Amino acid sequence: MISTPGLHAKLSGFYFVYYVAVGAFIPFWPLYLHSLGYTAAQIGMALATTGLVRVVVPIAWGWVMDRSGRRMPWIAGGMAVSAILFGLVPWSPSFAVLIALHAAYAVFWNVALPAFDVVTLNHLARTGRDYARIRLWGSVGFVLSVAALGPILDVTGVEPVPWVVVAGMLGMVWLALYVPDVQDIRPPDSSLEGFLARARKPAVLALLTTCFLSQLSFAPFYAFFSIYLEQHAYSRSVIGALWALGVVAEVIVFLYTGRIIRRFGARPVLVATLLCSALRWALLALFVDIRTLLVISQVMHFMSFAVYHAVTVHYIHELFPGRMQGRGQALLAAVSFGLGGGIGSLVTGAAWDSLGPTTVYLAATTVAMIGGCVALYAPRLDRHAQPVVKESASLEA
Numbered sequence: 001m002i003s004t005p006g007l008h009a010k011l012s013g014f015y016f017v018y019y020v021a022v023g024a025f026i027p028f029w030p031l032y033l034h035s036l037g038y039t040a041a042q043i044g045m046a047l048a049t050t051g052l053v054r055v056v057v058p059i060a061w062g063w064v065m066d067r068s069g070r071r072m073p074w075i076a077g078g079m080a081v082s083a084i085l086f087g088l089v090p091w092s093p094s095f096a097v098l099i100a101l102h103a104a105y106a107v108f109w110n111v112a113l114p115a116f117d118v119v120t121l122n123h124l125a126r127t128g129r130d131y132a133r134i135r136l137w138g139s140v141g142f143v144l145s146v147a148a149l150g151p152i153l154d155v156t157g158v159e160p161v162p163w164v165v166v167a168g169m170l171g172m173v174w175l176a177l178y179v180p181d182v183q184d185i186r187p188p189d190s191s192l193e194g195f196l197a198r199a200r201k202p203a204v205l206a207l208l209t210t211c212f213l214s215q216l217s218f219a220p221f222y223a224f225f226s227i228y229l230e231q232h233a234y235s236r237s238v239i240g241a242l243w244a245l246g247v248v249a250e251v252i253v254f255l256y257t258g259r260i261i262r263r264f265g266a267r268p269v270l271v272a273t274l275l276c277s278a279l280r281w282a283l284l285a286l287f288v289d290i291r292t293l294l295v296i297s298q299v300m301h302f303m304s305f306a307v308y309h310a311v312t313v314h315y316i317h318e319l320f321p322g323r324m325q326g327r328g329q330a331l332l333a334a335v336s337f338g339l340g341g342g343i344g345s346l347v348t349g350a351a352w353d354s355l356g357p358t359t360v361y362l363a364a365t366t367v368a369m370i371g372g373c374v375a376l377y378a379p380r381l382d383r384h385a386q387p388v389v390k391e392s393a394s395l396e397a
Helices: 004-035 041-067 072-087 095-109 112-127 131-158 161-176 192-199 202-231 236-254 257-264 268-289 291-299 301-319 322-356 358-375 381-395
Strands: none
Touching: 004 041, 004 131, 004 161, 004 202, 004 236, 041 072, 041 095, 041 112, 041 202, 041 322, 072 112, 072 161, 095 112, 112 131, 112 291, 112 301, 112 322, 131 161, 131 202, 131 236, 131 301, 161 301, 192 202, 202 236, 202 322, 202 358, 202 381, 236 257, 236 291, 236 301, 236 358, 257 268, 257 301, 268 301, 268 358, 291 301, 301 322, 322 358
8 A cells, every 4th residue: 555645656656757758749849840840731640640640549548447447557558668669769760651650659649648647636636736737847857857958969860869759758658567457436437329419418518628729839849949949059958948938937837726716716827828828829930039029928838838738737637527537638638749740740740840939929829729719608518617627726735
């Protein structure tokens, strides 16, 4: 039997290592692919491949794990296979092989976060700890990863990037072996009909549309922000520091997301996160060479990611009870990061050289504003706002 502090440490450690890998991948993987001679369109296609895999794969994994009643062995096995496949990418003999490896490793990589969120939320429902206080250690891992890698890559070049990602994946395998599974605390409902009925509810459709548009707008940031900064003569140390700055703000605010949601309500907070994203992309489009405004846009990451992530996770946790939780979190990942991020990366890559970064980021501004309007005017989201707030309150220590 693991003590409660020991359990919390293991849950926190998994998020920490997961986001160490993410901190190497998101800021520096496009730079790595660019160093290999791939064009913006090809980089967009590679990143879109990993995103589009998330449209189907997380839902399939969620179904398997909901039916089996176990998640941690699947997570450990998926991360092991993902590490092997990702480690082959540097030896890709052609662009077609590069795309195939991106698709293959993404099948197993995408087993981790939605499933582990379910495990974490079910553990915390018993121990009374706030999800945000566990999840913030992922942000700490991201900050340390990007802050350390930036100066290193200025000296060594981008060659170490894939091996940092692989090391993170292997760290997740090790930690997954020590985190116990936990049974869902709500009555089970593993039928496909019950899940589809939930997924068709107006509140769910409104939330998924909002999340799709949010991550569609994020695609130019995730895929090309680092390349964009290099084009404007920023060093990799500065690039890493800017990524770290955004997540430092996120870490601080994660401690207070429960209070923020209780104070202002779930729907107003969700709308505010989309509007903050819109402002960020406008600043990047028009003022990338003004460092003060660039810093401000990165500090706003606390709202457009940290608060956004917390409120959407708890919305899904409320809307999909019992053994539907895994599929609910997977559905969120599929529609937002998968479909939204995949289509966004594909379109961004195609438009980056032809239309230019300014036009691309202004388009992202428009998309985020549309997402904010959907969240604001969707009539059913308010019905599920209050239970989310209560749940967040009950988990906060």
